[in-house]
Amino acid sequence: MQLPLKNATFETDIEPDRRETEQPPERAIGRVIACDGSRATILSAVSSGGWRPMDIWAIGRMVSINLGDSRIVALVYKVHAVATDWSEAGENPIHVDVEFLGEVQESQDGRLRFQSGITSYPPVGAIAHRIRTGDLALVHDLGDRAGVEIGHITQDASIPATVSVQDMLSRHFALVGTTGVGKSSAVALLLRRAVAVRPRLRVLILDPHNEYASAFPDLALTIDGDALDLPFWMFRQEELADVVFRGRPPLDDEPDILREVIAAARGRYRVPTGPELARDLGSSVLKRPLDMGATKPGQEPPPQASSIDMAVPYRLKDAFAVIDELIGLHEQRWPRAALRSLKVRLESLHADPRYRFMFGRANMYETIAPIISQIFRIPMHGRPIAAFQLGGLPGEVVNAVASVLSRLAFDLAMASQGACEILVLCEEAHRYVPSDAALGFAPTRQAIARIAKEGRKYGSYLGVVTQRPGELDPTILSQCSTIFAMRLANERDQQIIRSAISDASASTISFLSSIGNREAIAFGEGVATTMRMRFADIPRHELPAMGVARQGEDGTLREPTLDDMMRRMRA
Ligand SMILES: Nc1ncnc2c1ncn2[C@@H]1O[C@H](COP(=O)(O)OP(=O)(O)OP(=O)(O)O)[C@@H](O)[C@H]1O
Ligand SMILES: [Mg+2]
Known part of the structure; x- marks a missing residue:
């Protein structure tokens, strides 16, 4: 069988890259022998020689198909030998299946550009070869978009892998x-x-x-x-219910009872005075600023309170009082057992040191501003994460x-x-x-x-x-x-x-x-x-x-x- 590549001479403006001097250029070359909508098969040959032809035809590699005034960039996804026996001394024909990725073209301003998709198909006999480093860089170039470097392309460590953060x-x-x-x-x-x-x-x-x-x-x-x-009052009713009932599906009335209790406790909330806060919470309250809303010159503006400050605080104390009142009602609206069990759950959460983040210091805060200031880094203080x-x-x-x-x-x-x-x-x-x-x-x-x-x-x-x-x-x-x-x-x-x-x-x-x-x-x-x-x-x-x-x-x-x-x- 006459391999199409042996001693091939062809008119092309594209020299295959020759970075490994021991690598004969014709070995880096194949010919398109079949083509369908998005794929082509290339015939090439490899020998058992010292150089590594699979560098070019390895799966995952991009290769070029020369069309004269443009080059198709294609990706190797399958390689197989044509014959069933292997010649140690000679050349072994191989089929390389590739998928078209796009085209490198010279634009009117004389610059080379890569674009996805192809405008013309390679004719049978078109020459395929190792992709130029320059083309590979073009393929991965973000163009007008600003990019940051996060690593390198596997195929060629000299080409940076960039992403557009935007x-x-x-x-x-x-x-x-x-x-x-x-x-x-x-x-x-x-x-x-x-x-x-x-x-x-x-x-x-x-x-x-x-x-x-x-x-x-x-x-x-x-x-x-x-x-x-993360005070409990920042939790929506269904979020709090998930904590209170600890993943078990709440019984019939429980979500409604919780909703009513929270609404009533919210209604009773009034902003405590400074001395009241100090008395209730000890001096720890003073360690944290209560309002981070004020902006100093040069600082970022605070978030608009109106739309985020939908979480109105309430006190557990008021919630307990509401439950007690509901239990004491002459005409029961809710089963007493359910009310008592809710109270016990809330009390045990309140006492549980693992839940201190929700219940321990919850009423030190009058708004969620100091909390979101910390979590969402406003102001950043140099730590955006x-x-x-x-x-x-x-x-x-x-x-x-x-x-x-x-x-x-x-x-x-x-x-x-x-x-x-x-x-x-x-x-x-x-x-x-x-x-x-x-x-x-x-x-x-x-x-x-x-x-x-x-x-x-x-x-x-x-x-x-x-x-x-x-x-x-x-x-x-x-x-x-x-x-x-x-x-x-x-x-x-x-x-x-x-x-x-x-x-x-x-x-x-x-x-x-x-x-x-x-x-x-x-x-x-x-x-x-x-x-x-x-x-x-x-x-x-x-x-x-x-x-x-x-x-x-x-x-x-x-x-x-x-x-x-x-x-x-x-x-
Ligand atoms: N870019 C890198 N630079 C240096 N070392 C790395 C890098 N990526 C991974 N490693 C090494 O690999 C180890 C495992 O990485 P990593 O913990 O990121 O894996 P993971 O996919 O997040 O694992 P898990 O599924 O267990 O979360 C790291 O501890 C580190 O030693
Ligand atoms: Mg991990």
Whole structure:
């Protein structure tokens, strides 16, 4: 069989790259022998020689097909030998199946441009060869969009992998991959880059493994069970019900009783005087400012109180009084047993040290301003990231807390009228927004879905991280327009990601089960084209890691004490 490549002479303005001097140029060449709508087969040949021809024809590589005045960029997705026997001495013909990605063309101003999709098909016999480094860079170039570097292209380490932070954030993003591939590290890298270029951006990380404190020694405030105040009165009725009834479905009347009790207690609330506060709460009240609303010159404006301050405080004391009155009514509206059980539940939560963040200091606050000031970094004090350590909270409140926080993030971004952008980063997102509608907590799902669906207009963004995309609510994933897919072992998970990617680059995703640690296939709005990339090296002291002590506002680290450990074990 006469190979078409041997001693081939051809008129072309394109010299194959010759970076390895021992590599004969004709070996880097193939000919298109078949073509259909979006794919082509290339005939080439390899020998058992010392150079590595598979460098060019390896799966996942981009190659060029020369059309004279333009070049098609195509992706190798399958390679197979033509003959069944292998010649050690000679050349072995191979078929290389490629998928068209786009075209490099010279535009009128003389500059080369890459565009997705092709305008003309390669004729049979067209020459295919290793892609030029310059073309590869063009393919991954963001053009007019500002980009930040997050690593390099797998195919060529000299070409940076860049993302547009603007597009990645505003259309939401997802990072998926099996355990240990480097998701959290990649998140740390992405967030670091994002806050560097967007001075108004705040990031709230819902951190179930308490691992981000170590990733941002300079940029984050760590909020754990001790530092956290999320007064019960900030919880909506259904969120509070979830805490009070601890995940068990409430009995018939219970949600209605709770609603009536809260409404009555709210009605009785009056802003306490300073001496009353001091008497009720001891001097601790003075340690925290009650109103952070005032703006000093040069500071960012405070969020508009009218739309976020919908949470009106009430006192547990009043709630207990209301319950007692309901019990004492001559004509019973609610079963006494249900009223008593509610009171007992509230009392035990109030006394439970694990719930101190909700009930302990709740009435130190008259508004939610100081709380959101801390959590959402307004003013920032140089730390735009809040790492919210859910790992220290009682398991049964995590969903309600995630709901409160996501809801606030949306409302606050909206109320700031563009003054602050808020990214909510959900690690292990499948826990809050599972695909199974029967699982999870409806208010959390609603709050996160609201950011996903409407957040863009108001500057609230969503980042979801999961090992199990198959278990994540598909409506949330479908709102994420940039996806970093790291290695996925599970077939169903791969299937979900495959269906998220546009047909044009579907073959890229077939590598999902075999890519290396720290590698990702990034696709969607935030990148120029579907790219296989490797995240940059993160210095050890900026890697997420579990168990590092918490970070104070002043940046000091504190090792966990035995007390902390006992509390966490109880949680
Ligand atoms: N970009 C990187 N630079 C340096 N080291 C990295 C990088 N990415 C990952 N690693 C190494 O790999 C380890 C695992 O990464 P990481 O914790 O980010 O994985 P993960 O996918 O989040 O895992 P899990 O599913 O358990 O949360 C890290 O502890 C670190 O040692
Ligand atoms: Mg992780």
